[in-house]
Amino acid sequence: MEISATNSTNSHLHQPSVQPLIRVRGLGNRFGTHVVHQNLDLDMYPGEILAVVGGSGTGKSVLLRSIVGLLRPCAGSITVFGEDMQQLSGVERSKLERRFGMLFQGGALFSSLNLQENVALPLIEHAGLSRPEAEHLGRLKLALAGLSPEAALKYPAELSGGMVKRAALARALALDPEILFLDEPTAGLDPIGAAAFDQLVLTLRDALGISVFLVTHDLDTLYSISDRVAVLSQRKVLVAASLDEVAATEDAWIQEYFHGPRGRAAQVATTAKKDR
Amino acid sequence: MAIQPGSVKREEHRLILSGAWVLQHYQQLRAQIALLKRQLPAGDAAPSSTSWTDGYTLELQGITGMDTAGASLVLDFLGLQWLEDDPTVVAELPQERVRLLKTVAATMATPLEPPTSQTSQLRWFLAGIGKRLESLWRQQWQLFGFIGLVLTTLVSTFARPRSWRITSMVAHIQQTGPNAVPIVALLTFLVGAVVGFLGATVLRDFGATIYTVNLVVFSFLREFGVLLAAILLAGRTASAFTAQLGSMKANEEIDAIRALGLDPIEVLVLPRVMAMLVTLPILTFVGMLSGIAGGALVCVTSLDISLFQFVSIVGRDISLTHFVVGMVKAPVFAFVVGVIGCLEGFKVSGSAQSVGEHTTSSVVQSIFMVILLNAIAALFFMQMGW
Numbered sequence: 001m002e003i004s005a006t007n008s009t010n011s012h013l014h015q016p017s018v019q020p021l022i023r024v025r026g027l028g029n030r031f032g033t034h035v036v037h038q039n040l041d042l043d044m045y046p047g048e049i050l051a052v053v054g055g056s057g058t059g060k061s062v063l064l065r066s067i068v069g070l071l072r073p074c075a076g077s078i079t080v081f082g083e084d085m086q087q088l089s090g091v092e093r094s095k096l097e098r099r100f101g102m103l104f105q106g107g108a109l110f111s112s113l114n115l116q117e118n119v120a121l122p123l124i125e126h127a128g129l130s131r132p133e134a135e136h137l138g139r140l141k142l143a144l145a146g147l148s149p150e151a152a153l154k155y156p157a158e159l160s161g162g163m164v165k166r167a168a169l170a171r172a173l174a175l176d177p178e179i180l181f182l183d184e185p186t187a188g189l190d191p192i193g194a195a196a197f198d199q200l201v202l203t204l205r206d207a208l209g210i211s212v213f214l215v216t217h218d219l220d221t222l223y224s225i226s227d228r229v230a231v232l233s234q235r236k237v238l239v240a241a242s243l244d245e246v247a248a249t250e251d252a253w254i255q256e257y258f259h260g261p262r263g264r265a266a267q268v269a270t271t272a273k274k275d276r
Numbered sequence: 277m278a279i280q281p282g283s284v285k286r287e288e289h290r291l292i293l294s295g296a297w298v299l300q301h302y303q304q305l306r307a308q309i310a311l312l313k314r315q316l317p318a319g320d321a322a323p324s325s326t327s328w329t330d331g332y333t334l335e336l337q338g339i340t341g342m343d344t345a346g347a348s349l350v351l352d353f354l355g356l357q358w359l360e361d362d363p364t365v366v367a368e369l370p371q372e373r374v375r376l377l378k379t380v381a382a383t384m385a386t387p388l389e390p391p392t393s394q395t396s397q398l399r400w401f402l403a404g405i406g407k408r409l410e411s412l413w414r415q416q417w418q419l420f421g422f423i424g425l426v427l428t429t430l431v432s433t434f435a436r437p438r439s440w441r442i443t444s445m446v447a448h449i450q451q452t453g454p455n456a457v458p459i460v461a462l463l464t465f466l467v468g469a470v471v472g473f474l475g476a477t478v479l480r481d482f483g484a485t486i487y488t489v490n491l492v493v494f495s496f497l498r499e500f501g502v503l504l505a506a507i508l509l510a511g512r513t514a515s516a517f518t519a520q521l522g523s524m525k526a527n528e529e530i531d532a533i534r535a536l537g538l539d540p541i542e543v544l545v546l547p548r549v550m551a552m553l554v555t556l557p558i559l560t561f562v563g564m565l566s567g568i569a570g571g572a573l574v575c576v577t578s579l580d581i582s583l584f585q586f587v588s589i590v591g592r593d594i595s596l597t598h599f600v601v602g603m604v605k606a607p608v609f610a611f612v613v614g615v616i617g618c619l620e621g622f623k624v625s626g627s628a629q630s631v632g633e634h635t636t637s638s639v640v641q642s643i644f645m646v647i648l649l650n651a652i653a654a655l656f657f658m659q660m661g662w
Contacts, residue, residue, distance in 0.1 A: 150390055209372055
């Protein structure tokens with residue numbers, strides 16, 4: 001089965017000798033008196049799909065936004081591609097950020113541009129392509145994300161939730177990023193659409209060799225595509241390890257999450273799929 | 277990472293691709309490919325034949341880096357066939373590159389170009405005119421329908437004091453009223469001064485500068501006070517209503533109000549329109565006063581008419597009718613401006629652009645309607661001799 005094969009090919013990446021792609025140390029974030037993160041450490045290695053899970057309000061999205069640079073953390077350091085994000089000048093930072101692809105929770109497609117223009121925009125702005133070239137590549141990315149050519153001329157308001165996510169993924173992939181950040185990619189999709197999206201992410205990771213930082217609630221996503229799981233709880237990363245190790249951790253929330261009715265169901269479904 | 281930019285060379289019967297085939301070098305690579313294709317013998321260059329590379333040996337080992345943009349270039353150039361037909365070439369490539377090429381090839385197997393419909397320029401032009409006219413007509417139709425809807429809701433709510441939304445209304449009065457007083461006062465003051473100067477200049481030739489007083493007071497009581505206040509409110513408040521309701525609409529909040537069994541007209545539109553009905557007469561009054569004050573300043577400073585004289589002329593020559601004629605129009609304008617602002621907000625659909633378009637449309641429409649109604653009212657009052 002494809003899943004087990006990819007898991008094994010990427011297992012070498014988790015050895016400690018490999019330099020982490022993203023290195024978060026002592027991260028602190030607060031809004032007013034509300035402390036979201038305190039002394040949070042996290043590593044992400046090249047080529048892996050790292051899933052970040054946690055209850056609502058544990059600061060998963062805040063963590064993602066701090067790494068991407070949309071939010072300035074109160075404390076700690078974030079090192080990406082071996083460069084400390086806080087030490088960089090604006091220009092260097094923006095150069096670095098071009099190597100990121102970000103999929104926002106609600107898609108965040110530009111509502112006054114059609115899909116191919118949405119994807120072509122970063123190509124025109126950053127890669128300096130002409131408009132026809134950029135739109136041609138844009139259609140290719142949309143097709144890679146599984147959208148039909150007719151959809152390329154549609155506007156975001158005319159799309160279903162699943163199509164919006166795919167189009168947003170195509171835009172995130174526009175500049176061929178090295179790290180793909182996905183914020184709740186399968187939220188709001190039906191189970192079939194969500195499973196297809198998971199497979200799409202997996203295929204793209206294998207074909208393009210990108211690393212994926214994934215914030216999710218979706219247990220099925222966790223079981224079917226993640227290489228490693230980081231659990232956010234009590235303002236820090238409680239544990240970051242392979243799925244089995246995390247599931248075996250002694251913590252009330254983790255036990256409830258992985259061994260509650262939904263967690264068991266997702267586990268059963270995935271093992272059944274692997275055996276088939 | 278890949279530093280050597282990508283390149284493509286033809287040597288005898290070998291096609292050598294090397295370097296980094298990445299987005300960064302996309303344009304150079306495209307230019308190289310175009311050049312190479314032009315140099316190819318005419319017989320082989322036919323792009324439609326899928327296997328024009330038959331006579332060539334492909335050498336792709338030199339490629340040091342590739343992303344989707346590069347992969348699409350390679351596949352555009354060499355076609356999709358060789359991936360299947362040329363196992364020796366494929367075998368020489370690293371596994372992940374083959375996976376990338378195959379993934380991109382799979383998406384390129386179906387045409388990427390969206391179907392375009394062919395229409396002639398003339399037809400397109402005529403269709404454009406038709407669409408415009410239809411939407412104009414529909415817009416007026418909707419406006420009348422909406423006015424009716426608001427009026428019926430107003431009447432039915434009037435009988436039920438429990439469903440009056442006093443808090444919401446007061447909040448809107450606060451936003452549309454006191455905050456607009458300074459700008460209305462300043463604007464009408466300046467226009468009043470200008471009218472004063474105008475009157476002084478024209479009437480001097482007839483030795484009738486004293487009638488400047490009548491001109492200023494007459495015009496501000498009957499027309500300018502209410503007109504300027506209404507236009508200002510149209511620009512300031514109608515646009516705000518449209519943007520508020522528009523973003524609520526885009527956020528499905530209006531649907532939520534409906535789904536909760538509430539009437540959006542009652543909850544959202546009536547408080548706003550009622551607030552306008554309270555605010556505009558007050559602003560009109562402020563406008564009249566400060567316009568007359570502007571005129572009075574000009575009279576006092578440059579026409580040698582004392583303030584006492586000014587007031588006594590006003591008391592002697594200007595009847596209360598003129599004030600009433602001006603004030604009567606205020607609620608009508610307020611209603612129209614408020615209703616247009618709200619209606620355009622309801623028409624917003626999803627996109628950010630739509631919010632902008634409808635905000636513009638609401639300001640243009642409400643100013644247009646205010647001026648049109650004012651002209652009709654002027655004719656009417658003139659004929660009635662009021």
